[in-house]
Amino acid sequence: MHSVWTLSSGEGSLEAFSIRYCTACFASLSQTGFLLALLSLGTICLLYYLSRPLNLIYDLTGAKGDKYFKLPAKNDAMAKEHLKGRLQRKSGKSIPVYPNGWFGILESSEIGRNEVKYVMALGKNVAVFRMPDGTAQVVNPCCPHLRVNMGLAGTTKTYIECPSHGWQLDGDTKKWNNIQGAEKVPELAEVQTLRSVEVNHIIFLWYHAEGEEPPYEIQPLKETTSEGYMYVGRFECLIDAHIEDMLQNSADNEHLGVLHASKMGLVGADLDGFWSKWLSLLAKVTPKSSWEPDADNPHLSWSRFEVLVKLFKKISFTSRKQLKHIGPGYIEVTTLLAKTKIYGTVCVTPIGPLTVRTTLRVYGRPSHILMGRFILRSFSNIFEQDAPIWSYGKPRLQLNVVKEEDALVNFRRWYSQFYSKNSFSLDCEQRNICE
Numbered sequence: 388m389h390s391v392w393t394l395s396s397g398e399g400s401l402e403a404f405s406i407r408y409c410t411a412c413f414a415s416l417s418q419t420g421f422l423l424a425l426l427s428l429g430t431i432c433l434l435y436y437l438s439r440p441l442n443l444i445y446d447l448t449g450a451k452g453d454k455y456f457k458l459p460a461k462n463d464a465m466a467k468e469h470l471k472g473r474l475q476r477k478s479g480k481s482i483p484v485y486p487n488g489w490f491g492i493l494e495s496s497e498i499g500r501n502e503v504k505y506v507m508a509l510g511k512n513v514a515v516f517r518m519p520d521g522t523a524q525v526v527n528p529c530c531p532h533l534r535v536n537m538g539l540a541g542t543t544k545t546y547i548e549c550p551s552h553g554w555q556l557d558g559d560t561k562k563w564n565n566i567q568g569a570e571k572v573p574e575l576a577e578v579q580t581l582r583s584v585e586v587n588h589i590i591f592l593w594y595h596a597e598g599e600e601p602p603y604e605i606q607p608l609k610e611t612t613s614e615g616y617m618y619v620g621r622f623e624c625l626i627d628a629h630i631e632d633m634l635q636n637s638a639d640n641e642h643l644g645v646l647h648a649s650k651m652g653l654v655g656a657d658l659d660g661f662w663s664k665w666l667s668l669l670a671k672v673t674p675k676s677s678w679e680p681d682a683d684n685p686h687l688s689w690s691r692f693e694v695l696v697k698l699f700k701k702i703s704f705t706s707r708k709q710l711k712h713i714g715p716g717y718i719e720v721t722t723l724l725a726k727t728k729i730y731g732t733v734c735v736t737p738i739g740p741l742t743v744r745t746t747l748r749v750y751g752r753p754s755h756i757l758m759g760r761f762i763l764r765s766f767s768n769i770f771e772q773d774a775p776i777w778s779y780g781k782p783r784l785q786l787n788v789v790k791e792e793d794a795l796v797n798f799r800r801w802y803s804q805f806y807s808k809n810s811f812s813l814d815c816e817q818r819n820i821c822e
């Protein structure tokens with residue numbers, strides 16, 4: 388017997404079929420819509436994340452460095468003993484640790500109007516404050532009353548106000564303006580203003596062991612302020628090292644192939660060589676570099692790097708980098724990769740004897756932001772590859788070099804112009820650096 392399919396309501400009817408069909412369509416439509424919405428949200432989040440400046444901060448001093456590199460010392464006391472051991476010399480020679488020059492001590496964004504910041508640089512305590520009109524000033528922070536550090540004060544309004552008894556120092560005249568509880572303002576020693584300049588979003592302090600005036604100035608780098616460029620991010624690292632050992636890296640051509648090439652800026656220290664081994668299977672990297680002093684300006688020198696990368700023995704490209712050393716602790720970097728130019732400012736500033744703070748700020752065109760972030764990450768990785776070498780060797784030892792390493796000797800000769808008779812030096816025989 389044949390069953391008859393009837394168009395009545397209920398299961399199997401046209402109405403039920405239409406409802407089922409429409410529900411399915413709607414479900415699939417809403418599923419697509421949901422996926423599209425999710426995709427858009429993901430894209431917005433990704434764009435927002437990429438447009439946010441990167442901020443990479445590392446502290447590799449003392450036991451923190453030992454822990455980071457998985458090296459034996461487990462606490463600060465042991466780390467200090469290791470550092471003392473590294474400082475010992477056979478001869479009683481001392482080493483200068485603070486060269487004369489302009490040093491970046493604070494980034495502009497770190498201090499707002501009417502704010503005071505206490506900063507340590509070149510073995511000095513300094514107070515940086517920003518006046519209501521936006522200008523930044525650097526002064527000796529020692530209050531002449533009871534020698535309290537005025538850099539610890541809260542707000543300034545138009546004055547630095549000592550946090551201890553509230554005495555107010557006029558930011559313009561550097562005279563004491565208001566002394567709480569005293570009818571007359573006594574003649575007190577003026578607070579010493581230190582020579583400083585704010586340029587390229589950095590506050591620089593001039594340091595000279597004999598108190599001489601600067602023979603050069605820091606010039607604006609237009610890419611740090613021009614509208615067509617954006618700030619990509621920054622890197623900051625504190626490390627136990629000698630500033631000159633770190634900077635001579637720019638003239639050390641031979642170490643590029645051995646230490647950096649196989650890692651291609653993609654991984655950090657990699658002390659056990661795991662990643663270097665695998666990455667070297669993917670690509671062959673051939674670096675070349677040169678360093679030379681500027682012919683006309685004694686405080687300038689130039690490093691140029693060219694890195695040829697051959698991926699899977701087929702695809703090859705070249706990356707170029709130029710470093711302009713301006714004095715002993717400031718560098719402007721231009722990186723050229725696939726027609727993309729990325730700019731950076733690097734400050735290498737000794738904080739105390741053999742403690743150095745390095746900061747890098749990166750800028751690029753908005754369409755090059757991904758490349759900018761990659762360059763910033765790779766700088767951080769390359770810095771990490773160098774860090775154990777700077778941090779765990781003997782600081783500023785006499786070089787024993789072969790003829791092909793002339794650039795290293797010439798760099799040291801160039802750098803020696805930044806030391807003078809009274810440059811603060813460490814007597815390593817006393818072994819008292821850490822006390």
Ligand code: FES
Pocket residue numbers: 530531532533534535549550551552553554
């Ligand atoms: S110590 Fe600065 S006001 Fe007293």
Ligand SMILES: [Fe+2]
Pocket residue numbers: 636642646647773
């Ligand atoms: Fe290096």
